[in-house]
Amino acid sequence: MQLIPNKIPIKVGEKYIAVLNEHMAHNLDLHPGDRISVKNGRKGEIIAILDITEDRKEIRDTEVGLYIESWEKLRAKRGDKLCIKLAEKPISLQYIKDKLDGKKLNKEQINEIIKDVVHEDLSELEIAYFVSGCYTKKLDMEEAVNLTKAIVANGSQLKFNKKIVADKHCIGGVAGNRTTLIVVPIVTALGITMPKTSSRAITSPAGTADTMEVLANVLNDAAKLQKIADKVGGFITWGGGVDLASADDKMIQARHILSLDPEGMLLASIMAKKHSVGATHVLIDIPYGPQVKMATKADAIKLGTKFVEIGKKLGMKIQILASTGDEPIGNGIGPVLEAIDAMKVLKNDKDAPQDLRKKGLEMAGMVLELCGKAKKGEGEKMAEKTLNSGAAYKQMMRIIKAQGENKHKLRLGKFKKEIIAQKTGKIVETSNGMIAHIARSAGSPKDPYAGVYLYKKDGENVKKGDKLYTIYSDLKEGLEYAEHYDLNSVYKIK
Amino acid sequence: MQLIPNKIPIKVGEKYIAVLNEHMAHNLDLHPGDRISVKNGRKGEIIAILDITEDRKEIRDTEVGLYIESWEKLRAKRGDKLCIKLAEKPISLQYIKDKLDGKKLNKEQINEIIKDVVHEDLSELEIAYFVSGCYTKKLDMEEAVNLTKAIVANGSQLKFNKKIVADKHCIGGVAGNRTTLIVVPIVTALGITMPKTSSRAITSPAGTADTMEVLANVLNDAAKLQKIADKVGGFITWGGGVDLASADDKMIQARHILSLDPEGMLLASIMAKKHSVGATHVLIDIPYGPQVKMATKADAIKLGTKFVEIGKKLGMKIQILASTGDEPIGNGIGPVLEAIDAMKVLKNDKDAPQDLRKKGLEMAGMVLELCGKAKKGEGEKMAEKTLNSGAAYKQMMRIIKAQGENKHKLRLGKFKKEIIAQKTGKIVETSNGMIAHIARSAGSPKDPYAGVYLYKKDGENVKKGDKLYTIYSDLKEGLEYAEHYDLNSVYKIK
Numbered sequence: 001m002q003l004i005p006n007k008i009p010i011k012v013g014e015k016y017i018a019v020l021n022e023h024m025a026h027n028l029d030l031h032p033g034d035r036i037s038v039k040n041g042r043k044g045e046i047i048a049i050l051d052i053t054e055d056r057k058e059i060r061d062t063e064v065g066l067y068i069e070s071w072e073k074l075r076a077k078r079g080d081k082l083c084i085k086l087a088e089k090p091i092s093l094q095y096i097k098d099k100l101d102g103k104k105l106n107k108e109q110i111n112e113i114i115k116d117v118v119h120e121d122l123s124e125l126e127i128a129y130f131v132s133g134c135y136t137k138k139l140d141m142e143e144a145v146n147l148t149k150a151i152v153a154n155g156s157q158l159k160f161n162k163k164i165v166a167d168k169h170c171i172g173g174v175a176g177n178r179t180t181l182i183v184v185p186i187v188t189a190l191g192i193t194m195p196k197t198s199s200r201a202i203t204s205p206a207g208t209a210d211t212m213e214v215l216a217n218v219l220n221d222a223a224k225l226q227k228i229a230d231k232v233g234g235f236i237t238w239g240g241g242v243d244l245a246s247a248d249d250k251m252i253q254a255r256h257i258l259s260l261d262p263e264g265m266l267l268a269s270i271m272a273k274k275h276s277v278g279a280t281h282v283l284i285d286i287p288y289g290p291q292v293k294m295a296t297k298a299d300a301i302k303l304g305t306k307f308v309e310i311g312k313k314l315g316m317k318i319q320i321l322a323s324t325g326d327e328p329i330g331n332g333i334g335p336v337l338e339a340i341d342a343m344k345v346l347k348n349d350k351d352a353p354q355d356l357r358k359k360g361l362e363m364a365g366m367v368l369e370l371c372g373k374a375k376k377g378e379g380e381k382m383a384e385k386t387l388n389s390g391a392a393y394k395q396m397m398r399i400i401k402a403q404g405e406n407k408h409k410l411r412l413g414k415f416k417k418e419i420i421a422q423k424t425g426k427i428v429e430t431s432n433g434m435i436a437h438i439a440r441s442a443g444s445p446k447d448p449y450a451g452v453y454l455y456k457k458d459g460e461n462v463k464k465g466d467k468l469y470t471i472y473s474d475l476k477e478g479l480e481y482a483e484h485y486d487l488n489s490v491y492k493i494k
Numbered sequence: 495m496q497l498i499p500n501k502i503p504i505k506v507g508e509k510y511i512a513v514l515n516e517h518m519a520h521n522l523d524l525h526p527g528d529r530i531s532v533k534n535g536r537k538g539e540i541i542a543i544l545d546i547t548e549d550r551k552e553i554r555d556t557e558v559g560l561y562i563e564s565w566e567k568l569r570a571k572r573g574d575k576l577c578i579k580l581a582e583k584p585i586s587l588q589y590i591k592d593k594l595d596g597k598k599l600n601k602e603q604i605n606e607i608i609k610d611v612v613h614e615d616l617s618e619l620e621i622a623y624f625v626s627g628c629y630t631k632k633l634d635m636e637e638a639v640n641l642t643k644a645i646v647a648n649g650s651q652l653k654f655n656k657k658i659v660a661d662k663h664c665i666g667g668v669a670g671n672r673t674t675l676i677v678v679p680i681v682t683a684l685g686i687t688m689p690k691t692s693s694r695a696i697t698s699p700a701g702t703a704d705t706m707e708v709l710a711n712v713l714n715d716a717a718k719l720q721k722i723a724d725k726v727g728g729f730i731t732w733g734g735g736v737d738l739a740s741a742d743d744k745m746i747q748a749r750h751i752l753s754l755d756p757e758g759m760l761l762a763s764i765m766a767k768k769h770s771v772g773a774t775h776v777l778i779d780i781p782y783g784p785q786v787k788m789a790t791k792a793d794a795i796k797l798g799t800k801f802v803e804i805g806k807k808l809g810m811k812i813q814i815l816a817s818t819g820d821e822p823i824g825n826g827i828g829p830v831l832e833a834i835d836a837m838k839v840l841k842n843d844k845d846a847p848q849d850l851r852k853k854g855l856e857m858a859g860m861v862l863e864l865c866g867k868a869k870k871g872e873g874e875k876m877a878e879k880t881l882n883s884g885a886a887y888k889q890m891m892r893i894i895k896a897q898g899e900n901k902h903k904l905r906l907g908k909f910k911k912e913i914i915a916q917k918t919g920k921i922v923e924t925s926n927g928m929i930a931h932i933a934r935s936a937g938s939p940k941d942p943y944a945g946v947y948l949y950k951k952d953g954e955n956v957k958k959g960d961k962l963y964t965i966y967s968d969l970k971e972g973l974e975y976a977e978h979y980d981l982n983s984v985y986k987i988k
Contacts, residue, residue: 008502008503008504009502009552010502010513010547010549010552010553010559011547011548011549011552012545012547019504027940028940029695029939029940031696031747031750032747032750033747033750033751051506053504053505053506053507054505054507055504055562058503058504058505058562059504065504068549068552093751093752096752097752097753097754100626100629100630100752100754102630123751124619125618125619125622125748125751126751126752128619128622128623128626129622129626129751129752132594132622132623132626132627132630133626133630135594136594136596136626136627136630136631137630201523202525253525253526253527254619256525256526256527257527257587257617257619257620257623258587258590258591258594258620258623259591260591260594445523446521446522446523
């Protein structure tokens with residue numbers, strides 16, 4: 001069938017989408033979601049996913065609508081005659097159906113799916129079917145390993161000429177837990193390569209990438225990151241800014257819709273990110289407690305065991321830290337507030353948050369022992385020495401400089417509201433979730449100066465009238481939005 | 495956040511989609527697939543699904559892209575200031591997740607999902623998640639009943655002031671099986687109301703709606719259908735042309751992508767279509783055999799039992815016919831060829847295909863007995879009398895006139911190719927699938943004159959050189975396309 005191209009002036013991502021009107025689609029016996037080959041003589045050919053519009057005025061019977069990517073790829077001009085025909089479905093669709101049917105997928109099948117995800121040969125809807133197959137029928141260990149390998153193989157990779165490349169990861173859920181900004185400078189100051197990619201906040205007030213962005217540029221491509229790490233031994237960058245494990249980013253979009261976290265995909269997603277930066281030794285922090293994903297220590301250890309197992313199959317040494325996730329770490333919650341906390345720890349300031357310092361040193365020590373830099377039981381001491389000497393701070397400044405310094409002043413938000421204790425007693429619980437809601441409605445992470453500064457920790461005694469915490473925002477409305485929440489429910493006082 | 499509307503000149507269906515560029519979406523902390531409220535002062539407000547483009551030129555930072563439906567609903571003008579904010583997710587998304595988790599859904603939850611499907615409050619991707627939940631975790635009988643009721647309640651319905659309203663359905667898979675065109679005239683000639691909605695071909699050479707369209711208009715809305723049935727007692731129309739069970743049509747689109755047929759959805763889909771025309775007595779034809787969906791008679795009966803059970807819960811009497819689906823019914827395959835066959839049967843032509851006549855009479859007889867019109871064992875005789883007397887033909891002409899006659903000449907395709915037996919022997923198998931491929935590549939159903947005319951049936955003896963079948967097409971290329979298939983593999987001769 002020959003049709004004239006009609007340009008739809010918007011980009012839809014790297015994928016190709018072609019649009020026919022309902023009437024023509026019916027005549028051509030084509031259905032929405034079908035793949036069609038669209039050929040523009042010798043100028044080019046694409047396989048596009050078919051969209052259908054009822055709109056016979058905008059897309060006439062003689063026309064095929066092409067979004068910008070397709071239009072450009074076909075070097076189309078008004079008046080060209082394009083040949084349209086039904087194209088074969090990719091074989092990966094059959095594998096996705098197999099997974100929904102509960103069949104186990106082999107290495108080649110998983111790789112085929114991931115290759116098609118990366119090359120935009122599968123639509124969002126088809127990726128969603130893959131996610132639900134993995135969610136409802138689970139991935140076994142072998143499938144998770146193969147998924148990890150496929151994600152790595154179909155993305156960019158960093159390669160270091162080192163026997164040991166360290167990395168860390170935290171499953172998340174604890175506000176203010178910015179240990180990366182302590183651990184990376186300490187470990188790299190001691191000569192171990194540590195290329196750390198981090199995420200931005202999705203539902204939390206700040207991700208590590210948001211906090212690091214206060215201090216330095218976190219948008220670096222793979223080539224630049226390779227150079228930075230070769231020069232200063234490590235970096236802290238935004239993982240989404242570089243196409244390491246890019247298949248994973250696309251699957252996360254489909255998962256986001258229903259907040260689906262298929263365990264096998266979660267494992268593969270994290271391990272692929274570590275594997276693609278060439279990590280050989282990885283510490284994984286799994287907080288547990290009633291407020292986070294893992295309810296009990298046993299749950300955390302059970303998940304941890306799977307990381308260790310999958311790591312073994314990928315040739316990586318994994319160490320697990322099951323940590324309590326009962327209250328925030330540090331005092332500041334929000335990008336700038338957390339950056340201030342971390343810099344205080346690195347500078348050995350007297351009023352640096354001791355819990356953040358302690359957890360940072362513990363984790364850095366574990367990494368040093370895992371990598372064989374420190375003897376068993378001596379890692380934390382080595383870490384502390386490096387921190388106390390100022391070497392970690394100096395190293396952090398080198399990393400910041402190598403990434404490109406960001407000149408945000410480390411100041412507080414222009415508007416603030418102090419929350420006062422309504423009664424005397426002892427703090428028995430701090431709500432990570434409520435703090436996140438309040439900080440986000442105050443504006444974090446997009447307003448980096450917004451957030452919450454906590455004066456109290458679990459177990460402390462407070463008197464009626466004591467300052468409990470302060471909300472900051474650079475916008476007056478930020479404080480008003482925050483007040484929609486019950487501000488007295490952050491701390492439970494008994 | 496205030497943004498200026500930018501019209502994207504294409505319709506995307508009744509749903510609302512708004513587009514932001516990547517940069518702004520990140521700043522506003524919004525993700526693809528999020529729901530956002532878009533408000534144009536007092537002129538209107540929509541809840542739209544968010545799409546993201548990397549295209550900062552077409553959709554600038556100050557703009558929100560609106561497809562035609564959204565643009566019109568908001569009565570937007572260039573220069574308007576629209577308010578954008580994150581909207582709540584519909585509660586039905588939680589129920590969809592519950593289903594993926596294997597939970598049983600209750601009546602209200604299923605109704606909520608279907609209501610949102612009909613009102614376009616769920617995206618295609620979210621509907622796909624519902625389909626995969628039903629596919630991987632199954633629907634039990636109660637859920638299937640509630641799904642049926644929800645589909646009916648959220649669509650148009652026909653209502654007849656009759657105690658008995660007959661209907662029939664065939665699960666499909668057998669070429670040429672156009673019994674509807676025999677059964678409806680016979681049954682309605684005897685005074686029983688029979689409002690029949692049929693489908694178009696998806697993968698077959700002709701659906702009943704395609705065949706009926708050769709003779710009469712099959713695009714009628716609910717009000718018109720009500721009138722037709724009140725006047726002549728029945729109709730044969732395209733189900734997709736009227737919004738009976740419209741939720742089902744939307745779910746079928748999501749199912750089509752991976753050809754998923756969750757049993758509970760299949761049951762609900764068929765029963766909803768019967769229920770929404772007010773059917774009280776329904777005959778369901780379930781062909782079985784190696785070439786069709788149900789491999790054995792036992793499989794067909796097992797599925798049939800579920801129809802009977804679900805019918806009971808909906809207050810409908812269901813009769814099952816497990817029929818052999820080993821070879822095509824009738825001689826013609828393709829819209830016009832099948833219409834010719836059916837009209838020959840109705841006119842009692844000497845060369846009418848006897849297998850189609852026989853199956854039509856058997857089914858009409860079963861419907862008459864099911865409805866209590868004929869005594870047990872006497873239905874087929876009553877049907878035959880009605881057919882032989884010419885009353886069925888006269889009734890068919892009344893139905894055609896009431897729907898609006900289509901003036902297609904009942905002629906054959908302009909081009910033809912005869913296929914000759916390569917050897918002498920007995921026909922032991924006829925391939926429904928190969929016939930469908932050949933007829934479709936010759937052009938059916940979009941070329942109504944295209945198709946295949948079969949001269950031989952299973953069990954017949956043939957001599958080398960005998961005519962086996964003829965391929966027809968109104969386009970010369972149709973025959974060329976058909977020749978891509980192995981034309982000698984239609985019949986197995988031993």
